[in-house]
Amino acid sequence: MLDKNHPLPLYHQLKQTLRERIEQGEWKPGQRIPSERELCETYRVSRMTVRQAVTELVNENLLWRDQGRGTFVSKPKIQKLLSRLTSFTEDMRARGKQAGARVLRLELAPAKPAVAHALQIAENQPVVLIERLRLADDEPVGIETSHLSFERCEAILHEDLSRSLYELLTSKFGQFPTHAEEQLEAAACSAHEAELLGVRRGTPVLSIKRTTLNQELRPIEYVESTYRGDRYVFYARLSVDHP
Numbered sequence: 001m002l003d004k005n006h007p008l009p010l011y012h013q014l015k016q017t018l019r020e021r022i023e024q025g026e027w028k029p030g031q032r033i034p035s036e037r038e039l040c041e042t043y044r045v046s047r048m049t050v051r052q053a054v055t056e057l058v059n060e061n062l063l064w065r066d067q068g069r070g071t072f073v074s075k076p077k078i079q080k081l082l083s084r085l086t087s088f089t090e091d092m093r094a095r096g097k098q099a100g101a102r103v104l105r106l107e108l109a110p111a112k113p114a115v116a117h118a119l120q121i122a123e124n125q126p127v128v129l130i131e132r133l134r135l136a137d138d139e140p141v142g143i144e145t146s147h148l149s150f151e152r153c154e155a156i157l158h159e160d161l162s163r164s165l166y167e168l169l170t171s172k173f174g175q176f177p178t179h180a181e182e183q184l185e186a187a188a189c190s191a192h193e194a195e196l197l198g199v200r201r202g203t204p205v206l207s208i209k210r211t212t213l214n215q216e217l218r219p220i221e222y223v224e225s226t227y228r229g230d231r232y233v234f235y236a237r238l239s240v241d242h243p
């Protein structure tokens with residue numbers, strides 16, 4: 001029960017209590033939590049207090065509101081270790097999820113300056129452009145736009161890219177992604193991205209640019225990706241340099 005004489009404000013105490021119910025698994029991901037009115041009655045606090053506690057948990061992405069349907073417990077985020085070079089399919093497999101892709105574009109396109117620079121080719125040289133909506137158990141979590149350049153890469157245009165690109169590269173094209181350089185940035189998603197990802201325009205996303213090198217350390221792929229900020233957490237293991 002909440003303590004009105006406690007120095008912590010009531011909404012804060014309620015927030016802690018609700019957080020515990022989520023963290024201890026009493027309320028499961030995807031489950032609807034009791035209505036504001038029910039929470040007021042259970043904890044004997046005002047509607048304002050409940051609203052403030054719930055809003056803060058929504059802002060922290062522990063809960064989400066579905067207009068007209070109620071407030072639900074969020075699913076845990078997809079954790080991705082930054083120091084390992086993995087494909088989307090491997091990342092999902094490691095989490096027991098089914099990876100999927102909806103191909104939005106698959107064509108030869110002239111390399112834009114940033115693409116040409118990353119792939120170390122001349123501007124406007126044709127590259128294979130693959131834009132895909134990535135799905136985790138059928139839920140859209142990111143958009144990846146890959147640009148590929150290596151000998152005979154045009155043959156990829158005839159492949160099924162709803163499956164793993166990296167598996168294709170290694171099994172059919174003799175291209176093994178071995179190293180990558182990545183840059184992460186926070187961004188607000190555009191109207192187009194919002195529609196594809198099924199989120200509101202302006203929702204925070206992680207914008208990633210990756211250049212992938214093959215076994216000969218030649219750049220073969222340059223990718224611009226947008227991942228849902230509410231579904232991804234990137235982490236790194238750090239160590240000090242020893243002399």
Ligand code: 16G
Pocket residue numbers: 086087088089090099144146163164165166167208210212223225
């Ligand atoms: C990852 C890579 C992306 C690559 C894709 C291949 C990042 C930021 N991006 O999502 O560069 O094209 O995996 O996945 O990690 P796939 O083999 O499942 O198609």
